[in-house]
Amino acid sequence: MEEKMKEINSMLVEIYDDINHIEEYTIKQGAFNDISITEIHTIEAVGMYGSKTMSEIAQALDITMGTLTTAVDKLIKKGYMERSRSNTDRRIVNVSLTKRGKLAYRIHEKFHMDMVRAIMKDFTPEEEEILLQGLRKLNQHLKDIYTPGK
Template sequence: MDKSTKLINELLVQLFNDVLQIEEQSLKNGVLSDLSITEIHTIESIGMYSERTMSEVAQKLKITVSTLTTAINKLIKKGYVERNRIETDRRVVLIKLTRKGKLAFRIHQRFHGEMINNAIEGLTLEEEEILISSLSKINNFFKEKYELV
């Protein structure tokens, strides 16, 4: 591995780990201290504005419906999500965020916005464009190489 490749690898691994750690600390120390990172990402996958089927959310999270069911049960108990069945087909389960869930969604979105704004603060427009282009290329590579959707 040449020097450049090694450095890029170290930076990507460190960046990934740091973002997860920052998210964990932010959740523990904030108003969402009763949520785990997995739970906040589940809330994020449900989305703000419409009901989603359990299958849609499970697919988006790349987990099984049974795994999602466990997570949703916890989020329902905590008051972040509500679940309903379609009357015409009782097999279809719809989930949506409660008012508390929508607040958690907005707080997490704001956290990400602030994190990114702080990270790119001081970059020129050209540097921002290069960063976006580079991250897009890396992202596309991983999606194609590992068949991620």
């Protein structure tokens, strides 16, 4: 039992580190080598469809709006997203992805999907189901011990 726990822990730590490195590396090698992981995640948070407000994005990323403002400035300059003031409430700024932003989104999404595919490889449907349930439980458990912003 103790042994298995240690293995799971070191798996988690290794996976955590590797994902970081690989995500970084993949971006640097790819077609969009002028953006960082952090920036990809900002693009991810804006989302493929329609637009999001600054507040929504900042909340999703769990960063302050000040941080987000500068991040969005740079991503606009690089051609990945655009800003527009809401017509109904001029305080609100809507951010949406450009063509280039959407392409970057899709490529990053593929990276993630390939990762999941690798996990599922050789799993029977039952195993798949069990894994999913396990992850749901783990996720819920983590949410229980800590809820962001609280």
